[in-house]
Every structure is written in structure tokens, then in C-alpha cells.
Amino acid sequence: MTQTQTHPSLLDRLPKVRGSYKENAPLAPLTWFRVGGAADVLFTPADADDLATFLAGCPDDIPVLVVGVGSNLLVRDGGIEGVVIRLGSGFTSIERVDDTKMRAGCAVPDIMLAKAALNAGLTGLEFYRGIPGALGGALRMNAGAYGHETKDVLIEAEAVSRKGERVTLSNADFGYSYRHSEVADDLIFTSALFQAALGDKDEIKARMDDITSSREDSQPIKSRTGGSTFKNPGGTNPDGPKAWKLIDAAGARGLKRGGAQVSEQHCNFLINTGDATGSDLEGLGEEVRARVKETSGIELQWEIKRVGREAQT
Numbered sequence: 001m002t003q004t005q006t007h008p009s010l011l012d013r014l015p016k017v018r019g020s021y022k023e024n025a026p027l028a029p030l031t032w033f034r035v036g037g038a039a040d041v042l043f044t045p046a047d048a049d050d051l052a053t054f055l056a057g058c059p060d061d062i063p064v065l066v067v068g069v070g071s072n073l074l075v076r077d078g079g080i081e082g083v084v085i086r087l088g089s090g091f092t093s094i095e096r097v098d099d100t101k102m103r104a105g106c107a108v109p110d111i112m113l114a115k116a117a118l119n120a121g122l123t124g125l126e127f128y129r130g131i132p133g134a135l136g137g138a139l140r141m142n143a144g145a146y147g148h149e150t151k152d153v154l155i156e157a158e159a160v161s162r163k164g165e166r167v168t169l170s171n172a173d174f175g176y177s178y179r180h181s182e183v184a185d186d187l188i189f190t191s192a193l194f195q196a197a198l199g200d201k202d203e204i205k206a207r208m209d210d211i212t213s214s215r216e217d218s219q220p221i222k223s224r225t226g227g228s229t230f231k232n233p234g235g236t237n238p239d240g241p242k243a244w245k246l247i248d249a250a251g252a253r254g255l256k257r258g259g260a261q262v263s264e265q266h267c268n269f270l271i272n273t274g275d276a277t278g279s280d281l282e283g284l285g286e287e288v289r290a291r292v293k294e295t296s297g298i299e300l301q302w303e304i305k306r307v308g309r310e311a312q313t
Contacts, residue, residue: 010041014083015057018046019090027075030067030086032132033270034224035278036075037308039084047090048160048190055188056164058083064162065307066188068134069109072141072227077278078309087136091190096120100196101155106136106189110143113194114208123199123207124153130211132227136189141303142176146211149236151176155193162186178235179303220263224272229285230300243300244268250291257284270304282306 011021025042028034045051058064063082067073091105094116102122104113110128113135117125127148131138139157142150154171161167167187175182215221230247234240244267247253253267259276262284263269270281289300 010062013059013062014041014043015054017043017054018050019054019088020044025084027067027070027080027084031070031073031075031226032224033070033074033226033272033276033278033281035077035272035276035281037077037079037278037311039080041083043083043085044088045085045090048158048166050090051085051087051188051190052160052164052166054085054164055160055162060162064186066136067307068107068137069132071132071134072137072304074226074281074304074306075278076282076306076308077311080308085188087134087188087190093191096122097193100198102194102196103191104135104194105191106134106139106157108135109133110135110138117196118201118204118208121199121201121204122196123204124148124196125194126204126207126211129208130215132221135192139174139189139192140181140183141179142174142181143179144236146214149176149178153194153196155195157189157192159183159187159189179231218266220265220269220271223263223269224274224276225263225269226281226304228268228303229270230268230289231303233298233300241296241298242268246292246296246298246300247288250288250295252288252291255284255288257287260284262288277311278308279311 022042025039027036027039066085087107091107094104094108097103102117110131110133114125114128127146130145131143138150157169159167230243232243247267252262254264255262258280259273260280261271261273263271293299
């Protein structure tokens with residue numbers, strides 16, 4: 001176990017684990033935006049049992065937050081209080097359970113599940129090729145793209161509660177809606193079982209290639225971005241209002257604040273042009289929301305998760 005003794009009072013209150021603790025751990029390198037402050041403590045559990053041990057022994061008054069690959073996350077400049085949990089290699093297994101089912105750890109990037117299904121000749125999971133992030137976040141927010149959502153393919157998921165209890169949730173337990181689930185905030189997902197179907201590898205690969213091309217053509221995937229910034233007000237309704245159209249109509253395409261900018265390529269994406277702060281990005285997002293509200297009467301809802309403390313001045 002690795003420990004850096006800069007705030008021993010907090011580490012002294014945490015349980016012994018097989019994974020690693022790191023104090024005052026920079027979080028910007030772990031997020032796609034590359035902004036934000038440090039975690040008071042960053043904990044990387046060895047596996048699900050180690051995670052359960054930590055949660056069972058962590059005092060209730062210490063805040064705990066789990067993060068994935070940081071694709072849909074904006075960390076504020078003051079960092080995050082308490083313990084940030086980041087699932088690592090102990091949560092990256094992928095296996096074919098039977099002819100049509102796949103089980104994967106929740107640190108697995110969405111794209112890797114899609115590729116594993118392709119290699120197994122299974123169809124139905126191609127849409128994950130178009131979703132940045134890891135499966136834990138996909139479960140939490142019912143991630144979806146290209147006409148499909150997590151709720152369409154999830155059978156069940158394993159999780160650990162804040163008290164360290166291991167639980168299994170069925171699809172119905174999630175109470176899924178558009179980019180939302182009703183699952184308790186304190187549950188940390190560890191693995192999930194997905195339903196696919198037998199398919200033709202060439203056809204599956206062609207669909208995934210189409211998704212890849214579509215993303216490259218329409219989204220700033222090579223920029224420091226956090227994916228779609230705001231939820232579509234129309235949800236999955238193809239005829240409903242789209243966030244990017246509302247932003248464009250409000251004249252916010254290319255809008256800048258500090259080192260943050262609304263993407264010229266796809267205006268529902270915020271990008272870090274190089275020296276943005278968390279405050280730049282969040283402030284720009286709020287300005288976009290205000291403009292859209294003024295021009296359309298619609299109040300956009302953040303899809304990106306914003307966490308942490310404001311920087312002290």
C-alpha cells in the first residue's frame with residue numbers, strides 16, 4: 001500500500017487496504033478536460049473485496065466519491081474533499097458468460113466492451129463504440145448513443161454500498177429514464193452482465209466503423225473535452241429539441257471564456273483550448289445555459305457531472 005504522509009490525520013482514520021492511498025492527488029491528469037484540483041485522498045482498490053473492506057471501515061463523516069475515466073466529469077479548481085475512489089485493473093475483466101451474454105468490470109471503457117462483443121461475434125453492444133467513458137458511469141447515467149441505451153442491454157449489475165455491503169441489482173432496480181437512474185448515490189458499481197445476440201462479425205464491424213466515422217466527422221474527439229455537455233431537452237425523441245441546435249440558435253457556437261470554448265465543430269461540447277480552469281469551463285457552460293434560456297425559454301440541464309470545491313481566493 002502506497003501512502004504519502006502530507007495529511008496524516010485523514011489517513012489515520014482510514015482502514016487498512018490492499019490497494020493504494022495517495023494524499024493530495026492531482027485529478028486533472030485523470031480527467032478528459034485536464035482541469036481541476038486535487039483529491040484529499042485518492043484510493044485505488046485492489047478488487048471488489050478490497051473496495052468493500054474500505055467502505056465498511058471508512059467513517060461515515062468522510063465524504064466518498066467514485067470517478068471513472070473522467071470523460072464526463074468536471075472537477076472544480078478547489079479539488080475534492082474526502083476520498084476519491086478510482087477503480088483500476090481489478091475491475092477491467094471482460095468475459096463471455098454464455099452464447100449471448102457478456103460480463104465486464106465497471107472500469108472497462110465502453111469502447112472495449114463493444115470491441116470484445118465484436119470479437120465474440122455478438123451484436124447489440126455496438127453503440128458503446130460511440131460513448132466515451134467507462135461502464136460504471138454508463139450504468140449510473142443510462143448512457144446511450146445512436147438509438148440505443150444501457151437500459152436496452154443491461155441484465156444486472158453488482159455493486160457495493162457505502163456500508164460495504166455487496167448487492168445485486170436487476171435492470172428494473174435502476175428505474176432508468178433518459179440519462180438518469182434512480183439507484184442510490186452511494187452505490188459503487190463493480191461489474192455488470194449484458195445481453196447481446198449472435199451476429200455476423202463483418203456486419204457488426206461495419207456498424208462500429210460507421211459510428212467511429214460519424215463521431216470523427218461531427219465531434220471534437222481529439223480535443224480536451226468532456227463529451228456532450230447538456231442533455232437533449234427532448235430526450236430520446238428524434239423529433240424533440242436538440243441541445244446543440246438551441247445553443248447554435250442562441251449564438252453561442254465558438255463562445256469563449258478564458259481557456260474554455262464552445263466547440264465550433266459541435267456546440268454541445270465544451271473544450272479546453274489549453275489553459276482553461278474548471279471555473280472557465282463551468283462559467284462558460286452557465287453562460288450558454290443563460291443564453292439558451294433567454295432565446296428559447298428552455299433551461300438546459302447539465303449532462304456533465306460537476307464535482308468538488310471552488311478554488312479559494
